[in-house]
Amino acid sequence: MSISIDQGKCIGCGKCHDVCPGTLIKINADKKAFIKYPKDCWGCTSCIKECPVHAIRFFLGEDIGGKGSKVHTEKVNGLVKWIVEFPDGSVKTIEIDPKESNKY
């Protein structure tokens, strides 16, 4: 379980680097973010929530049963959309209203 950063999309704003609770994300000489210590990621997804251009994806490692799906979030009209891209190309989106509580 870790994250991957699409350097083609990264604009080098440094927000992911700033917020990672393990300081695991660094900025390279081309001003692109990269994860320097992928095995040390806790999976908190803080970086994904910060990224303004949706360049970061979260995935489960094979060792814990991951199947290769990639996940990110987008904020649209006050809702948080969690977008799961499956390896077969299909996509599932779950919308969460931040003003709504967990019911269980």
Next chain:
Amino acid sequence: MKIERIKTDLLIIGGGTAGCYAAITAAQNAADNKGAGLKILIVEKANIKRSGCLAAGVNALNAYITEGRTPKDYVEYAKKDADGIVREDLLYSISERFNEVTAHLEKLGLVILKDKDGKYVARGNRNIKINGENIKPILADAVKKLDNVTVLNHVNIFDFSVHNNKIDGAFGFGIENDTFYAIEAKAVIIATGGAAGLYRPNNPGFSRHKMWYPPFNTGAGYAMGIRHGAEMTTFEMRFIALRCKDTIAPTGTLAQGVGAKQVNSLGEVYEAKYGISTSERVYGTVAENQAGRGPCYLRTVGISAEQEESLLKAYLNMAPSQTIRWLENETPSKSNVEIEGSEPYIVGGHTASGYWVDTKRATTIEGLYAAGDVAGGCPQKYVTGALAEGEIAAKSAVEFVLGVRDEADVKATIKEDEIENHVAEIKKYLDRKDPAYTTEHLEETMQIVMDTYAGGIKAGYGYSENQLKLAEKEIEEIEKLTDKLGAADLQEVMYIYELKERLTVCKSVIAHLAARHETRWHSFAENLDYPEKDNINFRKYVNSRLENGKIKIILRELTAEGQKNYEHQH
């Protein structure tokens, strides 16, 4: 390396839940007591916006006094769960504040589920339901609005400055800015959390950090206190979390939220057989596996479509891995959720390990206060308990700063040679070329030793005195090797210090496990030499203090039932 000296009135080490709330309370409390100009500094090794246990979020407040219940009920619950080894004064002081700190959090922006009459909806007897995905940003925003609070992010504190058992500051370095910090303070609140990574985790490969507790909480606060001779308590009451297999996601939302029972592979509900305390739930699962009836599950098959949809969202708001696992495989209405015990952690917010404090959260080092997972004697704190302890520690520390010491007391208490010695050590690691071992390698070795000889997952959480002796010897060997490590940059220097912190904590854990000659909490402290509970000799706190480099065990009598105040005995 640049050297920066900073002077502040109150230093808070660790900007997690307890640390942020300590800052918020201290700022208000100082203003209320003619101390509006009091300078408060939070030093955090990551960024307070998402550091500590609540980085991903949380979806319930597990410690709340629901309608018809009293703080005494909560104290009784926590006491029973820990089979008597708690400090009632500490538990009362947090229980009496749960609802007040919850109201404050709601005012700051936390979303809490309410019924049509505007009352919080309870989950069981002690929980309320929230949307806590943004709980940490909410706390961080509140801190940022305070004029007299400064935050130093990305600075790792690795040692206290203590003279004659009085704290007067701390030492740290910037992970990103090549700066050494010598910070002088009139009082210090330690809020660095508990210790993860002492034991080999469930999945030690690529996903080694997919663990219950933040892997970045390395026991720094414990280690610094231990080395400076602070009294510590109950390190033998380890915490082992019962979690969803592989994702190590919480099980409470399934067990309490949708009423899923623990079942073995034959479909039998087994929890009643072993008891339902926190440790018994783990123990029962281990025992069922050992008896050949594993694996074990939470029985979720048959939950409604509406419940399932809500669970997928609830987990995204606190442990997104679990939702992804469900979506990649089968969802919980179709397939039961397999569960397993985690590796052991030392964490004062769930069990009772940590600093031995008085009711005001003063440690045995003068001027040093403890709050949250680093403070002992007070289990089942959860989020609201950490906030409450932040508040109590802050009020005590402000009182100390305003009342006890004048400015002269802290005039250049940190001497130049103390700074030079620390800087020289850091440079030694940075200058070393081609070290024989890496920090990662030694960390793994430490985890294997603890797993094998000090009751880890491999050992079914059990240990014997002879095994503990081997553990102690091998941990000391690893400790010697840390001196030969090298680092490419300050982040890697931090990793060396974190390893050393963990090794210090390991030694205390081993000494405490060896000192409690009974098995009071199955799995948490499964002493194979003494498999029974011993109420005659061990209804006591096992405490310890480092004296002349050796861990001295101190057995203390339990405080009286209903006792609401405890002062350190000198």
